[in-house]
Amino acid sequence: MTNASVLEKPTATAGAAIDCNIDKIYYGKFLAVRDSNIAIEKGKITGFIGPSGCGKSTVLRSLNRMNDLIKGFKLEGNVHFHGQEIYDKGVDPVVVRRHIGMVFQQPNPFSMSIFDNVAFGLKLNRFKGDVEERVQHALTRAALWDEVKDKLKASGLSLSGGQQQRLCIARAVATQPSVLLMDEPCSALDPIATRRVEELMLELKNDYTIALVTHNMQQARRVADITAFFSVDISQGGRTGHLVEVGPTDQIFDAPQEKLTKQYIGGEFS
Amino acid sequence: MAFQLVLPDSKSVSQAPSPLAYAVDRTFFYAAAAGALAIILLVIYILWEIGGQALPAIGRSGASVLVNTQWDVQNSSFGILPQIWGTLYSSLMALLIGGFIGVSIAIFLTQDFLPHSLATVFRTLIEMLAAIPSVVFGLWGIFVVIPFVRPAADWLHDAAGFIPFFxxxxxxxGMLPAVIVLSIMILPTVAAISQDAIGLVPYKIKEAAYGLGATRWEAILKVILPTASGGISSALVLGFGRALGETMALAMLIGNANQISLSLFSPATTLAALLASNFPEAGAIERQALMYAALVLLAITLVVNVAGTLILLWTSRKMAKA
Structure with missing residues (x-):
């Protein structure tokens, strides 16, 4: 447990909350991602865009070791979280995930009450303070409090899709992790719910560092401060994703440096 | 002639199914409907027959049979309270042991503790337990389980005889060997249905738990099992139903003693064991009483099975909404 406890005292590193230097990611023998170096800057939203299969989700899920759940996953390279290597031997992925929260593509509330959903992470972390106050705070942050304050005992599954996703965001921020990973959080939502979640992200970035995977270029343009464009090689028979270009969102969209980026932004492939 | 759509200047090869295809369609429908109907009629017929033969006994002694404790053929005084007690007691104990082990096995085989191929082998092995004939379980109980538990039972009785169970x-x-064998017999039912229930928990829910930083046991105990709880309870209810109706192994192992005792070491009896052991030599009057006992057993198992099915239905509907 000595290595794990190191994570609880982050050392200050300027700029980047997560510094990710991925050489290769394998699933079994399949090379899924290569050469993707990207820094997730503190207090900003970093958007990952790119065509299907470009490895943007894979890279995102490597940042809190969610990929360890998949058999055959292997990462070459390193990922530093506030200066500490999270792929070191002896680092418990469970501890990493408690510090780096995640919101998924499909809303996935537990089949328990709204209150218990939000309090779940607090209980996992043996939080001794005022749970009710934290739950209210998290639901308020997720812009859901007014809609559910009178039915906290109702099942999380009784909410609409957009509300469920905001509940999941509340659940993720209840423990105030320093980084929030969002894996296409709006892809299952209608346009109105999408806009609410986007507003929420902009709101949250004052306190959280956010990395956002999105299939929707316009979404990246609307919310991301920094955009990373990934693409996929299909020429050599495989399907290996890699980072093409990363930079301020305006630059990626208006003055991309790479030809691939230009083609993608221009709608020549998707 | 079958319905045809007529389109102007059509070059399409589309046409209506042939009369034969329609005939086959109809035949399959009627065959399936007849099969389903036959099952329903069969159940009604069995109830009718048993009910009819039990009617004289019901008329003679009514509900007193349910509270009477003597099975006295000479005086034509028939009571099945010890049998009802033995049936419920043995089944509940088996449910406690077999249920716990069965659910543990289901967790073990579904949560990536084993490589997938090995888990499949294990699952098949456990399902094969269901294929062992009841009488073989009975013999195994007599020749293996009873000698095996005797030292422990003697020790428990000497050391802790003040506890009613010992x-x-x-x-x-006696009750203990019967319960042990019964637990093993319901294991395949409980394990298989629990595995299916746990398998129904969507992957995204597991992912949510791990994403919040749950350890494997936290994810299993706090998220996966509660989500699958409906299916698991129906697995337990169906296992209980199977235990209630089990006959041969129990008739061989439980001792067939007409008494009500909490002790796990005393011989007891069950409704099914009573039927199996008394039917061959029963006279007309006793036969009617036995039919009454059969009806009671049928009612108990029916209620339990219907309850299990309803729970399963209710949860799969809840899951579908998730």
Whole structure:
């Protein structure tokens, strides 16, 4: 447990909350991602865009070791979280995930009450303070409090899709992790719910560092401060994703440096 | 002639199914409907027959049979309270042991503790337990389980005889060996249905738990099991139903003693064991009483099975909404 406890005292590193230097990611023998170096800057939203299969989700899920759940996953390279290597031997992925929260593509509330959903992470972390106050705070942050304050005992599954996703965001921020990973959080939502979640992200970035995977270029343009464009090689028979270009969102969209980026932004492939 | 759509200047090869295809369609429908109807009629017929033969006994003694404790053929006084007690007691104990082990096995085989191929082998092995004939379980109980538990039973009775469960000594056949064998017999039912229930928990829910930083046991105990709880309870209810109706192994192992005792070491009896052991030599009057007992057993198992099915239905509907 000595290595794990190191994570609880982050050392200050300027700029980047997560510094990710991925050489290769394998699933079994399949090379899924290569050469993707990207820094997730503190207090900003970093958007990952790119065509299907470009490895943007894979890279995102490597940042809190969610990929360890998949058999055959292997990462070459390193990922530093506030200066500490999270792929070191002896680092418990469970501890990493408690510090780096995640919101998924499909809303996935537990089949328990709204209150218990939000309090779940607090209980996992043996939080001794005022749970009710934290739950209210998290639901308020997720812009859901007014809609559910009178039915906290109702099942999380009784909410609409957009509300469920905001509940999941509340659940993720209840423990105030320093980084929030969002894996296409709006892809299952209608346009109105999408806009609410986007507003929420902009709101949250004052306190959280956010990395956002999105299939929707316009979404990246609307919310991301920094955009990373990934693409996929299909020429050599495989399907290996890699980072093409990363930079301020305006630059990626208006003055991309790479030809691939230009083609993608221009709608020549998707 | 079958319905045809007529389109102007059509070059399409589309046409209506042939009359034969329609005939086959209809035949399959009627065959399936007849099969389904036959099952319903069969159940009604069985109830009718047993009910009819039990009617004289019901008319003679009514509900008193349910509270009477003597099975006295000479005086034509028939009571099945000890049998009802034995049936419920043995089944509940088996449910406690078999249910716990069965659910543990289901967790073990579904949560990536084993490589997938090995888990499949294990699952098949456990399902094969269901294929062992009841009488073989009975023989195994007599020749293996009873000698095996005797030292422990003697020790428990000597050391802790003041506890009602250990208040008598194990003379041979009795509640404990019956319960042990019964637990093993319901294991495949409980394990298989629990595995399916746990398998129904969507991957995204597991992912949510791990994403919040749950350890494997936290994810299993706090998220996966509660989500699958409906299906698991129906697995337990169906296992209980199977235990209630089990006959041969119990008739061989439980000792067939007409008494009500909390002791796990004393011989007891069950409704099914009563039927199996008394039917061959029963006279007309006793036969009617036995039919009454059969009806009671049928009613108990029916209620339990219907309850299990309803729970399963209710949860799969809840899951579909998730």
């Amino acid at each position: 208040s008598t000594s194990l003379s041979g056949p």
